[in-house]
Amino acid sequence: MIHSSTSQLINEQVGHEMAAFLQYVALSCWLESEVLPELSKYFAKQADEERSHAMKMLGYLNDTDQKITIPAIPQPVSSFASVEEAIVLAHAQELRVTQQIEAIYNKASEHGDRLTQNFMQWFLEEQVEEVSAMDALLKITRRAENNLFRIEDYIARTGHPEDVQA
């Protein structure tokens, strides 16, 4: 049985994942306008992943016969002073989502809800990857300083900042 407080948190998380989706779409558009196509593509891909996270949670709520309420989604930040500022925001977003996912996991375990714990386990592991990817991207951005084409190069070559060793 899923406790209503757990199911409410998952409902809210659907909103947070959708917000992350929109934020990465906005980031991708801004990067495109800055003529950084590889970074832009990278964030478009991240955006798709966030959307799939939201859909996966909705699937779980449906499968377990929970009430679904899609929350209002806040407006994303659409322009940035620098690439570093944009990546800092993405990194902070992933850290925030990790805390939210942990809170759902903890709520489920408070109520002995093994099903939801098991379901959330996948998201916990996913967050390890996403935080690590944003952390790597941030380090590369800081190291590249004014030469953003180096970042473009890296992403074009490796497809993923996690694989990048500068």
Ligand SMILES: [Fe+2]
């Ligand atoms: Fe996510």
Ligand SMILES: [Fe+2]
């Ligand atoms: Fe994410």
